[in-house]
Amino acid sequence: MKHKTIIEPFRIKSVEPIEMSTEEQRIDFLAQAHNNLFLIESKKVIIDLLTDSGTSAMSAEQWAGIMRGDESYAGARSWERMRDAVRDLTGCQYIIPTHQGRAGESILYTQLGGKGKVFISNTHFDTTRANIEYGGATAIDCLTKEGQQPALEHPFKGNIDIAKLEAAIIEHGAENIGAVILTVTNNSGGGQPVSMQNAKDVRTICDKYDVLYLLDCCRIAENSYFIAQREGAYKNVEYRKIAQEMFDLVDGSIMSAKKDALVNMGGFIALKSKEIADSCTNTLIIKEGFVTYGGLSGRDMEALAIGLVEVFDKDYLHYRITSTTYLGDKLHQMGVPVMRPIGGHAVYIDAKAFYPHIPVNQYPGQALACDLYIKGGIRGCEIGSVMFGRYDKNGELVSAPMELVRLAIPRRVYTQSHIDYVIETFEEIIKGKEHSQGIKITYEPEFLRHFTAHFERI
Numbered sequence: 001m002k003h004k005t006i007i008e009p010f011r012i013k014s015v016e017p018i019e020m021s022t023e024e025q026r027i028d029f030l031a032q033a034h035n036n037l038f039l040i041e042s043k044k045v046i047i048d049l050l051t052d053s054g055t056s057a058m059s060a061e062q063w064a065g066i067m068r069g070d071e072s073y074a075g076a077r078s079w080e081r082m083r084d085a086v087r088d089l090t091g092c093q094y095i096i097p098t099h100q101g102r103a104g105e106s107i108l109y110t111q112l113g114g115k116g117k118v119f120i121s122n123t124h125f126d127t128t129r130a131n132i133e134y135g136g137a138t139a140i141d142c143l144t145k146e147g148q149q150p151a152l153e154h155p156f157k158g159n160i161d162i163a164k165l166e167a168a169i170i171e172h173g174a175e176n177i178g179a180v181i182l183t184v185t186n187n188s189g190g191g192q193p194v195s196m197q198n199a200k201d202v203r204t205i206c207d208k209y210d211v212l213y214l215l216d217c218c219r220i221a222e223n224s225y226f227i228a229q230r231e232g233a234y235k236n237v238e239y240r241k242i243a244q245e246m247f248d249l250v251d252g253s254i255m256s257a258k259k260d261a262l263v264n265m266g267g268f269i270a271l272k273s274k275e276i277a278d279s280c281t282n283t284l285i286i287k288e289g290f291v292t293y294g295g296l297s298g299r300d301m302e303a304l305a306i307g308l309v310e311v312f313d314k315d316y317l318h319y320r321i322t323s324t325t326y327l328g329d330k331l332h333q334m335g336v337p338v339m340r341p342i343g344g345h346a347v348y349i350d351a352k353a354f355y356p357h358i359p360v361n362q363y364p365g366q367a368l369a370c371d372l373y374i375k376g377g378i379r380g381c382e383i384g385s386v387m388f389g390r391y392d393k394n395g396e397l398v399s400a401p402m403e404l405v406r407l408a409i410p411r412r413v414y415t416q417s418h419i420d421y422v423i424e425t426f427e428e429i430i431k432g433k434e435h436s437q438g439i440k441i442t443y444e445p446e447f448l449r450h451f452t453a454h455f456e457r458i
């Protein structure tokens with residue numbers, strides 16, 4: 001039997017116009033933005049796949065919640081709803097609201113980190129690494145070797161390498177480990193899921209060495225869907241229950257609610273330890289806001305509480321993951337080298353394999369991101385040596401392990417015809433792909449250079 005089209009499980013009752021543009025106009029726009037897609041105005045973008053962060057469409061229920069927002073400075077009802085929603089999901093008693101993920105990272109990793117401290121993760125997300133390093137600590141990635149091979153089919157390529165994790169703890173000394181941070185799904189490594197077994201194995205190691213264990217749970221609902229699909233024992237378990245089981249394993253979590261809480265702004269830290277929570281609270285009040293709102297308005301907290309429940313809806317998650325897979329599988333069938341299997345929130349193109357004639361120090365990922373914009377007005381994001389490259393003592397580029405371009409899919413925003421247009425744009429790029437030229441950096445700041453660097457075509 002032929003499968004029916006997986007339709008968007010919602011009707012649209014409010015629309016946002018897209019401004020159309022021509023290829024000539026876009027060549028101009030890109031030059032003005034120094035070939036950096038972060039510097040382009042969104043009105044000049046047709047399909048914005050820069051990030052899935054804070055770009056979700058909210059539901060009618062969430063908009064209704066916005067009207068109910070209680071803006072009291074202390075003890076607002078909206079705070080109680082958010083706190084209870086986070087407690088119920090994470091099982092943590094101590095909840096700290098923050099205006100987004102990195103604000104929580106700054107607070108938490110300042111407490112746990114500092115000079116001499118080491119953090120170990122499957123892959124540290126860019127702001128996570130930056131916050132850890134900014135405080136003087138070291139961030140080590142221990143991704144499995146399967147996770148480092150873009151073309152390999154494997155169900156859980158987000159898993160942390162347990163042997164490498166243990167070796168790193170022994171090498172640096174358990175007393176110097178700030179925390180082990182498991183990122184689910186693994187954003188920088190390809191939006192790939194982490195298995196429950198892996199999360200359990202990390203618990204065993206953290207118990208053995210008495211090391212703090214944290215979950216970066218930005219995409220916990222998407223990860224739970226993959227566990228239900230791919231990890232036998234969880235086949236008939238509700239997605240929310242799977243998430244709760246994973247939360248039970250850890251000492252605390254940190255979330256950018258701009259992902260799986262389906263809101264445009266928000267975040268939190270959830271902790272089981274009162275002692276760590278108390279030490280974070282001081283910084284929270286100085287930097288973010290009072291303990292019952294962090295950097296958030298009441299209405300934000302209200303929408304977050306609702307989104308955290310909606311995201312586990314089975315029809316939503318099914319549509320979410322299968323529609324991302326639809327884009328990825330089509331590109332794969334056309335011969336575009338993509339990270340396999342397709343992850344939850346994004347399709348990652350292996351730009352090094354797509355543009356084999358462009359050397360790594362001429363940033364093939366940035367070249368592809370620029371080409372997608374010129375040909376289709378599509379905005380993707382380089383995740384390769386522009387984002388993670390560094391320089392050695394002689395000023396030579398130490399490249400990132402992979403040169404990827406991420407097409408992140410905003411939640412509940414685009415329809416299948418938008419996605420078909422992206423696929424057609426790739427058909428056009430493939431035709432002239434050997435003529436695409438490399439990129440050089442003409443300006444860069446010290447931290448998070450991809451946001452503000454300037455580039456030129458070689």
Ligand SMILES: *Cc1c(COP(=O)(O)O)cnc(C)c1O
Nearest residue numbers: 100101102125127187218256258
């Ligand atoms: C987005 C993200 C963060 C940072 O959150 P912001 O809200 O962008 O500050 C941290 N970790 C992961 C895995 C993320 O995806």
